[in-house]
Amino acid sequence: MKVPPLPHITPRWFYATDIPITKPFKYNPTARATKFIPFTTGDSDRIENAYHNSKPVNVNEDGLFTVDLHKKIMSPVYWTGPGYEVRRGIWFNDNNPVPDLIGEQIEDAFKKYRPDLHDKVPSIRLKSEKQLFQEKYGNWPYSQFDDLSDLDKILHFQSKDEGVLLNEGGVPKIVIDNLPGSKSVFGYVVKRGYIDEEEDEKDEKKQTKKKVKKENEKKESASKKVGDPIDETEGSSETGDSTNVLDSIKNAKLVHFDYTTLLNETNKMFQSIMENDFANNSLDYNNDYDREIDHLVLCVHGIGQALSSKYASINFAHDCNQFRQLIKKEFILNNPDKDDKENNDNNNSKVQVLPIIWRHDIKFDRILPDSKLPKLASLSVDADSPIRKVTADVLLDILLYYEPKYHEQMLQCVANYANEIYKKFLSNNPNFKGKVSLVGHSLGSAIVLDILHRQSNKKVLDFEVNNFFSLGSPNGIFKLIRGEQILPSMKTENYKNKNAVTPAINSIYNIFYSTDPVGYRIEPLIHNDWSDVKPAEGEPTTGKVPPEIKDPIALKRVQMLNPTGRVDWVLKTGSLDMFGVASHIQYLSDPKVARILLKELNRQ
Template identity: 25%
Template sequence: MSNTHSYGPSCLLAQENTTDEEAIPKLHTGWFYSSPLPIDDPLSAAPPTGSESLRHPSRPFSPLDNSTIEKAWLECEHGKEAAEIPVGVARLHVVQLPKLLMSPIYWSPVHDIAAVIRGTWFYRDTLLPIEPTVANQLEVGYQELHPWSQTWNDEVNSAIEVGAAGEEKITHVLWPPEAKKGKQRQVGMHNTDPKYAAKHFYREAAMEGSLNSEPAAESNISTRKYATSHVIYVDTRAAFILKPTLQPSEYFGRRPLQEIKRGRTVGIPVIRGFSWKTWDKLNPSKKTKPATKAEEQAPRTGVAEAAKLDICKACRPSEERPEVKDLVLVIHGIGQKLSERVEAFHFTHAINSFRRAVNVELNSKVLKTVLRDGLSGIMVLPVNWRSSLSFEEGGPMEEGDKGHGDFSLRDITPLTIPAVRSLISDVMLDIPFYMSHHKPKMIEAVISEANRVYRLWTQNNPKFHEGGGRVHLIAHSLGSAMAMEVLSKQPVDVPCLSLQGHLNRSCFDFKTTNLFFAGSPAGFFLLLDKANLVPRKGLKKIGAEDDHDERVTQDAGKLGCLAVDNIYNIIAANDPIAYRLNSTVDTRYSLTLKDARVPSSTVGIFASLGNAIKSVTPGVVAPSELPIGQVAKTPMNARLPSQVEMAVHDFTREELAEKKFMLLNDNGQIDWFLSSGGGPLEFQYWDMLGAHSSYWKNPDFLRMVVIEIGRRPGKHYALPNMIAVKKPGHR
């Protein structure tokens, strides 16, 4: 496929010229958004904490998005009051018309609501849109003077011959005097309210969304930009805004039009209509090679309509990529209440960065050797269940409690050390809340938010089910305990999703394929309930042979009997909240397994696959102990057990335990440890402060998630370096 734009009739970047003297030339609008992040850049950094979108640079939508938004905007002229247009590479944001605001689709806005601008006139040297009020005044003069006509061209040439006096006559006052508003002020061109301007002067009106809920005050002479300026329209597209000291003057002998015709720049040069060809020249791509490849690998969604458009190939790369088949929902743990006051702690920012890192990882040549054919991308979305919950009411009031005091957490909190108490309330109290009568409320919040996000996803990607789309969960901290609670009651066969029905609050609307625990206290909650991790009966897991064996499986309803194909429990070495899960399956068998380490992304994990990169074997030696570039040797077979050991060994019990582990995870184990920094300078008690929140930035964790989701399913396709290894003396 050619990446070169044709700029012809089928190209969205093309310009059209009119030959009709009387007809107003077609206006090529340019749609921009004011945002801290370019929505088409998968390597964008996390947004700053500022909340005023208009302070951020204006960025153009892609040619395809620009065309789609403009089409929807013009349809509003014919009675369609509102529309929502998905935009961006992965269709994660939506433009609201006629509000002219852009917001995320799948999560609550976190200072990332952006004002949208419909540009009509642009600064020539940057091609950024001119302020709508000024652009509309330029358009008024343009339509009044007809600078596209031969008549106007003759007047310009005549003015140059006459001199300064002639140039004075063809200048146009940008802002008409207050006493002479006349008809111009009745057509709404001075008003940037979308509905008002749309009604009177729709197709040529420049517009801009506002983040302020209160209506803007009527513009006046003191707040207008270029309030005392005049305009000279040179030709069909070009014009110059002149301040008083640059305007034509016979008295001072100023002749700006003559200078302009000689190729000099006088005043502020502006042009009518947006040109993608010019934009590409003024703003050449600064993306690095990894960024470009990551954007190519970014999941493309919601492109069915784009495929129907008769446009050049360079304008529509998105529909060339298959629909996303793997959706990852990430459930956060404790501490998200703190993010309402401290922006840096917001879970959404972490997951947005994690999603961008996934795009980069998928582009790795090494990983492509083990990822399954047809993997079209992995979409990662946050499940912000905590934001809608409040426990300040202290719980439901029972009939017998009416004689007792009605108080909340705020009432019983002393005023001393407020910063520390507030930190504890926002972070640590989620755990005791979960262990109280609030638990059902929290579980319901997780289910509702996950189903809400999933429902939106299926609405925007209707082919997800038809193409065999899979859903995976990553649950962090307390979120893992809640995910375990939900999936223990989750039915094996999920009812068909009805997008018109009420939001399901009792179970997930999807089947979970892979479940990743990160920094999980799930083992502790299983201990409290005296429960075990047990494979679910009848899951129909690929490659499973014993999923109906009642000796190793159970039905829904028992805590720890999860409706998932694979469970992964990833533990940061110094994370004080994380607990093991291997022992909750079978204590004796788990003692025979070596501690498995997540293979290092810097050392590599594919030595067994043609030595694509160097690797280590989990449990044999820590990745940090193996020099980079050295291949770990296959461990020697342990000595054979003696006849006495053989006589007392319970092989039947061990066989059943091994079957359980294989049903719970294709690799025959559940726990993996992330390597710490190690070395003599490591201080565990200092490292533990950040260990619990470090998973999203850990490259080893990232790579493991991508590989286990992206590889072919089934135990026969488990990577050798991920398979469980037994300690010496055990077989």
């Protein structure tokens, strides 16, 4: 008699979000991950197709993460970040995938004994995940005890697609078989196949959203009258985003924090990033991993990035992820054809934003072996004051930037990362023919400006830079102290003044908040006549020549650095930012900044 084929199951792939396996700094996980999210159906299918040849697969929004199928880890493609466990879901406990080394044993037993065909199936002993891991990979990395992973189990099949895992010496099988109701009180109930609860609810949610949207539109239409003033905040995601920065500062606990506790709390920060920045609903914008990209924007962080390995309140990759989402939202909100669902381009900003995270690679304590000088850490005061610890981390980058040894390290590190990311991006997007722009925040803008100056004489970047967006930049004061002007590239104009920075750039935008203590103007360094001209307010426009500018050279230089005829733009901030702390760190969460970038990229 021919044996019927196995019941078909399409494995569903998942990734953990609560506890990373690896982090970008010294880290040893103590416990197993317990929170798992399913990949989108498309990503899961692509991972499954690549599973047997173990080729890496780019996944999630815009393919920004890659799955290493040999190590079963998902990590960022373009930046250094935490790595998370990946599971191939066939057997599930409470609809969560059991660890692969356990699930594989259950599936082997299912294929061997076929409980879908036979009522009487013997109990099967399963090796612990810990033992199998040690046999296959070496040392077990988790110190915290986990019953499911650490102990051998006895598998009792209860039906054609369900079983229960018990510890050895536990409740006898005959008792389990004859007790009514759920068996979860005795062990782990496992079921074959994933139930996609979100897919079941999706159609119902879509209908509800449409109904609510129509009702709101009717209410708005009825409440508005001809001649009423226009609410400038309407249709903007500004509300909430900017206040989140203030909330994060209030919640940062920089005054009453325990150093070790906050280090451990990075798990919670990373979990929030994974579940919010890259949640599957982000794909509602139709910007998937193979979308068309016209503008690649690389962002360089500034002061304080050393904090991201210590304090849960600061993380530049997260800032860039939010900025990418904000650009998409602003593009859709301001696109007159956004309701035309037939054309995916109407929901595609065609902008990709990626971080350049360089601070961890700068070894300030590296000195020559025969040096008699102490390490930098030896000079730090061992104090319990959190303010002192934070201040030391934040100010260190600026204080050491113009020390020749570290200055060169920073420039080379950022340039190398930029080239590496660009190369990876071309590999993943072979049809990319667009333009590259750089965003520099705080000290990052100083690094970018110096790299672009070198680029005008010697190619240090493997690509041409179209735009440079300088956010909250100290370049003005830095160059003034060094007695340097900022002038158009030598390739376009010949200057006798050697004390000048000449960035190889088509357009530079120096954007700062009026309350930002780190942000300075640079137009007066282009030509002194601009000293009497106030910075432009709001979003860039090609306007009239300021009446204070009499010298045509002053105007020409600025126009060569930016076709709009202005380089400095000031943004207003709320009255709550008394000390300028919030304004300095909120650029990448401000819809105004996202709109400026979108407008200027599309202008070209």
